[in-house]
Amino acid sequence: xxxxxxxxxxxxxxxxxxxxxxxxxxxxxxxxxxFWVYPFLWGLIIAFKKWNIISPDKEFVGLDNFxxxxxxxxxxxxxxxxxxxxxxxxxxxxxxxxxVALMLNRIKILRSFFASGYLMSYxxxxxxxxxxxxxxxxxxxxxxxxxxxxxxxxxxxSDPRIAMASIAMIVVWKFMGYYGLIFLAGLQSxxxxxxxxxxxxxxxxxxxxxxxxxxxxxxxxxxILVFAVMLSFNVFTEPYMITGxxxxxxxxxxxxxxxxxxxxALHAGYGxxxxxxxxxxxxxxxxxxxxxxxxxxxxx
Amino acid sequence: xxxxxxxxxxxxIVDESFxxxxxxxxxxxxxxxxxxxxxxSCHSSKAENDTKNISYWTAPSLELSKFESKVVEEWNLSHPxxxxxxxxxxxxxxxxxxxxTAIATRTGPDIxxxxxxxxxxxxxxxxxxxxxxxxxxxxDVMEKRNMANIIRNNWFYNDHVYVIPVYVNxxxxxxxxxxxxKQGITELPRTYLEFFTLLDxxxxxxxxxxxxxxxxxxxxxxxxxxxTLYAAAxxxxxxxxxxxxxxxxxxxxxxxxxxFFFNVFxxxxxxxxxxxDGFQKEMFLASIKGAGxxxxxxxxxxxxxxxxxxxxxxxxxxxxxxxxxxAESKGMVLFNNAHNKEQAWDFMKWYFNDSHDSLWxxxxxxxxxxxxxxxxxxxxxxxxNNPDIKSYAETLDFSVPLVLTPQTVEIQTxxxxxxxxxxxxxxxxxxxxxxxxxQTIRRILKSGP
Numbered sequence: 001x002x003x004x005x006x007x008x009x010x011x012x013x014x015x016x017x018x019x020x021x022x023x024x025x026x027x028x029x030x031x032x033x034x035f036w037v038y039p040f041l042w043g044l045i046i047a048f049k050k051w052n053i054i055s056p057d058k059e060f061v062g063l064d065n066f067x068x069x070x071x072x073x074x075x076x077x078x079x080x081x082x083x084x085x086x087x088x089x090x091x092x093x094x095x096x097x098x099x100v101a102l103m104l105n106r107i108k109i110l111r112s113f114f115a116s117g118y119l120m121s122y123x124x125x126x127x128x129x130x131x132x133x134x135x136x137x138x139x140x141x142x143x144x145x146x147x148x149x150x151x152x153x154x155x156x157x158s159d160p161r162i163a164m165a166s167i168a169m170i171v172v173w174k175f176m177g178y179y180g181l182i183f184l185a186g187l188q189s190x191x192x193x194x195x196x197x198x199x200x201x202x203x204x205x206x207x208x209x210x211x212x213x214x215x216x217x218x219x220x221x222x223x224i225l226v227f228a229v230m231l232s233f234n235v236f237t238e239p240y241m242i243t244g245x246x247x248x249x250x251x252x253x254x255x256x257x258x259x260x261x262x263x264x265a266l267h268a269g270y271g272x273x274x275x276x277x278x279x280x281x282x283x284x285x286x287x288x289x290x291x292x293x294x295x296x297x298x299x300x
Numbered sequence: 301x302x303x304x305x306x307x308x309x310x311x312x313i314v315d316e317s318f319x320x321x322x323x324x325x326x327x328x329x330x331x332x333x334x335x336x337x338x339x340x341s342c343h344s345s346k347a348e349n350d351t352k353n354i355s356y357w358t359a360p361s362l363e364l365s366k367f368e369s370k371v372v373e374e375w376n377l378s379h380p381x382x383x384x385x386x387x388x389x390x391x392x393x394x395x396x397x398x399x400x401t402a403i404a405t406r407t408g409p410d411i412x413x414x415x416x417x418x419x420x421x422x423x424x425x426x427x428x429x430x431x432x433x434x435x436x437x438x439x440d441v442m443e444k445r446n447m448a449n450i451i452r453n454n455w456f457y458n459d460h461v462y463v464i465p466v467y468v469n470x471x472x473x474x475x476x477x478x479x480x481x482k483q484g485i486t487e488l489p490r491t492y493l494e495f496f497t498l499l500d501x502x503x504x505x506x507x508x509x510x511x512x513x514x515x516x517x518x519x520x521x522x523x524x525x526x527x528t529l530y531a532a533a534x535x536x537x538x539x540x541x542x543x544x545x546x547x548x549x550x551x552x553x554x555x556x557x558x559x560f561f562f563n564v565f566x567x568x569x570x571x572x573x574x575x576x577d578g579f580q581k582e583m584f585l586a587s588i589k590g591a592g593x594x595x596x597x598x599x600x601x602x603x604x605x606x607x608x609x610x611x612x613x614x615x616x617x618x619x620x621x622x623x624x625x626x627a628e629s630k631g632m633v634l635f636n637n638a639h640n641k642e643q644a645w646d647f648m649k650w651y652f653n654d655s656h657d658s659l660w661x662x663x664x665x666x667x668x669x670x671x672x673x674x675x676x677x678x679x680x681x682x683x684x685n686n687p688d689i690k691s692y693a694e695t696l697d698f699s700v701p702l703v704l705t706p707q708t709v710e711i712q713t714x715x716x717x718x719x720x721x722x723x724x725x726x727x728x729x730x731x732x733x734x735x736x737x738x739q740t741i742r743r744i745l746k747s748g749p
Contacts, residue, residue: 052425052426053404054403054423054426054428055427134574138573138574139573139574140575140578140583141576157574158515159573160725243516244516244518245517246517246721247515247572247721247724247725248721248725249517249721260713263396263400264397264519265709265710265713
C-alpha cells in the first residue's frame, strides 16, 4: 500500500514537472504560432490569390502571381541590385567588424565602454539615421562641402553607379559594431597557448593572424556571413528613406518591391508570392554559403 | 518576525528543494500573469465595445491639430451624447499604410481626414466608404460651403461622392527677388522659351541654378513638378481619361512638358543631385511651390525675398488663355463600418461651416476647398494680412485636382520609371519617354486595379 502510494506520488510529481516544463515553453510557442507560423501560413495562402487587403473578396489565381513575379523586370533589377549590394557590403563589413574586434581585443581598459559605443549604431532607429545620412551626404551636405575644398563633389545617392554602394556603406556603419562583438567573442575563445607555442616556434604576428586567428574564427565568420546574406535580402529602411529606389531603380530592393506592391499598390497576393520567392532564394544562398565555408574547428 | 519567517523560508528553499520550490513559484507567477492579462484584455475590449463615441482621425500635423482640437472640443461641449474621440493618424511610413492596416484589422476610425482622391477611390472600390451623396442633406452642406461646383466637376467617382475635400494646395512659380533685381528684370516669363532666356541671363552671371526639381523617384513627388506643369500646358485638361481608360502623356502638352524638364537638366539648370531647400538657400532662381509652403518658408528663411507668378506654359499656349495649375487636395471620408453613421454624418455636416473655415485658414494657412475664398468677406481680413496666400486663392478658379483613379500610385510609379528618371539622366528622348510612359500606363489602366 505504501509502495503504491509512493508510486502514485512519483507519477503525479513527474506529471507536474512535465506540465511545468510545457508551461514554461508555452509563451515562446504561443508567440511563434501567433507571430510566425500564422502569418507564414496566411502569406502562403494569399500568394495564390488576388486580394487588395481591405476587401473581403479573394479571387483564387493559382500560380499567376508567381509567374508575374518571374516576368516582372523589377524582380530581376532588384536581384541584380542585391547582388551588387552583397559584393560591396559583405567584404566591407567583415573587414570593418574584424578590425573593431581586433582593436577591442587588444585594449585592456574601457573595453566595455568602447564596445557599447560601437553598438550605438546598431540600436539606432533606421529612419532617424537615414535622415541624418541623407543630409550629410546631400549634394550640398557636410561631406561634400569638405570635399569641395579639394574640388570634388560626389553625388552619393543620385548617381546610379554608386548609389547602392553608398547605401551599403551606411549599413556597414550600422552593423560593424554588432558583428565586431561576435568576432570579439570568437577571438576570446581561441586558447592563448596556441599563440604562445607559435611564438616559441618563431611565427610572426602576421603568420599567427593568418594561420591561427582566421581559421579559428571560422564559426564567427559563418554566423556573420549568414547574418549578412539574410540582411542583404532584407535591406529596406535605408534605400526607402534615402533614395526611394532611385536613381534609375539602382537602389530598388526585394523588400521595397514587396512593400510597394502590398501596401501602396494593394496587391497583397502578388506581394506575398514575391516574398516567398525571395525567401527561397535567400535560403538557397545561405545553404550554399554554409556548405562552402563551414569547417569543423578543433582547438585541441 | 516577518524577516525571521522570510529568512526561514529562503533557507528552506535553498537547503532542501530549490528546484521544486522555484518551479512552484514560477508556475504561480505564470498563472497569475496569464489570468491578469486575460482579465484585463477582456475588460478593455468590453469597454471599447461599450463606447458610443465617434472615432475621428486627422493628419499628424501640428498646425492642423491645433484646429482639430478646438473644433472637436467645441463639438463635444455641445454634443455630450455623441462625443468625438479625436486622434492624429498613428505614426507610420505613410498615413495610407497605417489606415489600411487599421481597416484590415477592424481598428480603423469612423471618420478620417487627410485622404487624397486616389486613395479614396481605392477605398471606394473596396467598398469600405460611405457614398456621401446618399446621406441626407449632403447637397445642402455643399451649397452652404460654396463647394457644390467643385464637387460636381471633380469629385465624382463611380457616380458617387466618397470624399469631401477639406483644403486645396495649388502650385505657382516662385522667383528669387534679389536675383531678378540684380539683373534689373521686372517682367517675368510666361512661356518656356522666355523662361530659358531668363535662365541664360541670370544663371551664368550669378552662378546659380535655374529651377529646383526633385530628382527622387518617390511616386507622389510628381504631383508637384511634372503633373503641375502638365495641368498648365494642357489648359487644365486631365492626364488620364478615367472612363475610357486612356493615358494622355504623349499628346502635345505631355511632350512639351517632358521636353521642358529634359532641357532643364540637359542645359545644367538643375543639378542631377539633391540639394535640400536650394531655393530658400538662394542657390536657385526659380521654384514651383504650393500655398502651404509660404508659412514654413517665412518661418525658416525670414530674409528670403521672392516673387510669386503664374506657372510657365509651352510656347504654343494662347496668350490670353487663363493659366491653369494643379492643386493637391485632401478630404474627409466616412467609413462603412462606423457604428453610428447618422451621428458621424451629423458631425461632418457641422464641421463644414464658415466659422470653421475662417478658423482653419487662420490656424493652418491652407486654403479651404470652397469657391468663394476671395469674395467672401469672412476671409477678407486674413487675405489682407497675407497677400501671398491671397495670390494662391485667386488661382482656385483655374486649379484642377488630381485625377480620381484608384491606380494613382501605379501610374505615378510608372511615370517615374519610364519618363522622369530617364529624362533626368538623358537616357531617352522626350518623345520616346512620353511614348513609353503612355504605353505602359495605358496597359495598366486597361488591365484594371
